[in-house]
Amino acid sequence: MDDIDKMLIGLLQADAGQPYAALGAAVGLSGGAAHERVRKLRERGLIRRTTIEVDPIAAGRGVLSFVLVEGRAWMGATGEALLAIPEIEEAHVVAGPASLLAKVRTASTRELQDVLRRIFEIEGVAGTRTIMVLESFFERGLHVPHPANLLSDALEGEPS
Amino acid sequence: MDDIDKMLIGLLQADAGQPYAALGAAVGLSGGAAHERVRKLRERGLIRRTTIEVDPIAAGRGVLSFVLVEGRAWMGATGEALLAIPEIEEAHVVAGPASLLAKVRTASTRELQDVLRRIFEIEGVAGTRTIMVLESFFERGLHVPHPANLLSDALEGEPS
DNA sequence: TTTGAAAAGGAATAGTC
DNA sequence: GACTATTCCTTTTCAAA
Numbered sequence: 001m002d003d004i005d006k007m008l009i010g011l012l013q014a015d016a017g018q019p020y021a022a023l024g025a026a027v028g029l030s031g032g033a034a035h036e037r038v039r040k041l042r043e044r045g046l047i048r049r050t051t052i053e054v055d056p057i058a059a060g061r062g063v064l065s066f067v068l069v070e071g072r073a074w075m076g077a078t079g080e081a082l083l084a085i086p087e088i089e090e091a092h093v094v095a096g097p098a099s100l101l102a103k104v105r106t107a108s109t110r111e112l113q114d115v116l117r118r119i120f121e122i123e124g125v126a127g128t129r130t131i132m133v134l135e136s137f138f139e140r141g142l143h144v145p146h147p148a149n150l151l152s153d154a155l156e157g158e159p160s
Numbered sequence: 161m162d163d164i165d166k167m168l169i170g171l172l173q174a175d176a177g178q179p180y181a182a183l184g185a186a187v188g189l190s191g192g193a194a195h196e197r198v199r200k201l202r203e204r205g206l207i208r209r210t211t212i213e214v215d216p217i218a219a220g221r222g223v224l225s226f227v228l229v230e231g232r233a234w235m236g237a238t239g240e241a242l243l244a245i246p247e248i249e250e251a252h253v254v255a256g257p258a259s260l261l262a263k264v265r266t267a268s269t270r271e272l273q274d275v276l277r278r279i280f281e282i283e284g285v286a287g288t289r290t291i292m293v294l295e296s297f298f299e300r301g302l303h304v305p306h307p308a309n310l311l312s313d314a315l316e317g318e319p320s
Numbered sequence: 321t322t323t324g325a326a327a328a329g330g331a332a333t334a335g336t337c
Numbered sequence: 338g339a340c341t342a343t344t345c346c347t348t349t350t351c352a353a354a
């Protein structure tokens with residue numbers, strides 16, 4: 001995991017569909033070498049998979065909220081119970097006043113209410129507090145340290 | 161945006177690298193037709209881009225937390241100030257006791273402290289409350305309604 | 321590990337229904 | 338819209354350094 005690998009990850013996050021030749025050119029390698037590096041990044045599990053990013057509004061899921069769940073719900077099969085609710089994008093066990101935090105995306109507040117009802121039905125749930133999102137500044141993926149501005153390093157000693 | 165489009169989106173979320181022929185076979189279309197549908201989904205902006213999913217642990221970002229920001233920080237250039245902090249993956253304006261919610265991923269609690277310090281320096285920020293994640297049940301993308309179990313519908317009237 | 325190139329496969333396009 | 342077929346480009350593989 002050197003600087004070139006980091007650059008490759010950054011480039012692939014921006015566009016996973018570009019040819020290896022382009023990736024190679026961007027980091028100062030041949031297409032074949034870039035291909036080999038990406039193959040190993042996948043093999044090592046650093047790159048989990050390639051996906052698409054779907055526009056939530058266009059997909060009819062314009063209401064975003066975070067739900068804090070109170071109770072002793074962090075034990076047992078709670079994770080699976082939450083996983084079974086498709087509107088829940090993320091679920092975490094947290095420290096602090098609440099025991100669980102869920103990221104919920106619904107079409108409407110009416111649908112959000114349904115989700116809250118389903119969460120309430122999970123064993124051990126004592127209560128919920130919902131934080132509604134009014135506007136999202138941004139949602140981006142994991143940032144990989146300095147993916148850009150490393151080209152000069154990568155090209156150090158390069159002929160011409 | 162019919163049922164076949166939804167299935168295609170679901171399939172691409174699972175693996176955006178698979179050939180169009182495979183996509184087509186999965187939904188009961190030819191590769192060319194699947195290709196054309198996906199092209200239009202991109203064109204309409206429903207599919208924003210194709211990316212890779214990076215393992216946070218392997219990338220050295222094992223500490224996840226959610227930071228509630230208090231103050232009148234939802235005005236002006238706050239969004240850009242948060243965007244400039246690479247450890248912040250998401251930032252939302254929220255309703256409720258706090259005015260902002262940020263999702264932060266750091267290598268350590270020490271680094272989290274640095275991020276909190278930087279958030280504090282933003283004009284209008286009066287205080288923060290941090291919710292630390294102990295364990296993540298799951299983090300998945302936007303769920304697209306019934307991507308599976310639609311094959312029978314799609315194949316209705318199909319010869320043999 | 322990287323390179324360059326050959327071989328295999330898929331994407332993109334066009335024409336037809 | 339969807340299908341087939343063709344062309345073109347990319348991925349994949351491999352020998353060599």
